[in-house]
Amino acid sequence: MKLGMYSVEMKRPTTGELFKAIRDTGFSQVQFDFSSVCEEHMQLRFEANLLHEIQTQSEGNNVEIVAVNGTFNMIHPSKQEREDGHKWFAAIAEASRELDCEFITLCTGSRNTKSMWAWHESNQEPKALEDLLASIDKVLEQAERYNLILGIECEPNNCINTPEMARKLLDTFKTPRLKIIMDVANLFQKGQARKENVRPIIDNAFNLLGNDIYLAHGKDIKEGDNLIPTYAGDGIVDFEYFLEKLDHHDYTGGMLLHGIYDEGFFSDSVAFINDVIDKHERTKAP
Template identity: 30%
Template sequence: MFSGAAAAGYDCVQFSLSCCGLPAMPDNLDAAVLNGIAAAAADSGVGIAALSGTYNMIHPDAAARRQGLTRLSHLLAHARTIGTDLVTLCTGTRDPHDPWRYHPQNEGPCAWATLLAEMEQAAALADRFDVDLGIEPEMANVVASSMQAAQLLRDIRSPHLRIVLDPANIVASPQTDQDWIFAEAMELLGDCIAIVHAKDRDADGSIVAAGEGIIDFPLFFQHLRATGFAGPVITHGLAAEDAPRVATFLRTLAA
């Protein structure tokens, strides 16, 4: 994986343990496997910007949340072993089957209260292991906008809570005023952005490679540069054959 990313023009990745045949959120972690991941990344010259630790943080079943939090604790405990200090989260949905599918109960006070209770525990673990947590506004999740992400930061007030910002997750349709949306996101979240995700969205909502959809990436990067952001830009939602082109596209915009 790492050598392929390097060959396509990338100097860092967001890593999921599923890439080495493990569950993305395993019940236990083997030190030899983790050291092997770190060695493979170092040999390729590709950094690990973040480790994926997504589970449904507002799942309607409390037992499912407890299991997810326990698995998250394992990732936080070992994140630095593979070379990263950022683990990404999914704020979740009340849908019991798909953590990325919208549910109308996401908008109720009970969902927000559940998220705060879960995030307080996650933040305590992050403090214990000195690893940051990356939350990403997602239109189908309980944190669906920049405003809600900013509210979560105010409610939790943890120095380990950071933002993963993806423009495709805050632009709802081709009619959206992207200049206004991006300006709002940078004003509310700019100081807390740890990494940027770069996928694109077609007019019908389908995910496509960056530069092939409705997202005005030059405008987005213009707003992003104004914040002084100099962190990793991670692309996803693309076919392997598109990776070199997207790397060139994003590198040009980020320069």
């Protein structure tokens, strides 16, 4: 299994230095966010020379761009904000194809106007879900235009915050262009982050979504009543069991480490995951 990371968790002044650091840390895949190399997060146009530089550095460092961030607040209470998000997403869709990447990540959003990753009590009201369906319709139009696959994940503070809701969303659209990003750390609700809950929560998610997984995220979560994400190996996620479930559902992609908010922990997380993968591979050997 190949290892990847999320580009915004590693800061470098140039595109070349960024991809070199990703390679040197032990990664061969990346979920790329344009904010890693652009001053403005939501640009409506990406210069050809920038895209060429990204692709050149990606190829030169043997780091495959397996996902591009297309996250915007799909249920922002402001219609104008949502429309701006769709315009930006259209630019991301075109740029992704220029980078030979077919997969774009989404955020199902929050009614919270300060952060799309923060909870709001109206996130699951009928009007919020209605706005989400309309937003997904629009991004699917771009997916069709550019032959892309889009990924959602369960996020405890977002509109789609459980595997059950994610399953309903997939069943509503019934399109191979909408897939799942499986991030086990995001499956816990407040009060659930206990070791005894880990495997049952993983089982439930895979029973509902296992056949629709496109990308696996390697984030961890600390034990406790609150939801505190952390880097792989620093929490309670059973990564060996996670790999078993991925195998059972014929997942052939990589593991993209996420939740590394201090670069000093990259080496620990990479070593931990490599050990888990090695052990897993040995148990499968005849």
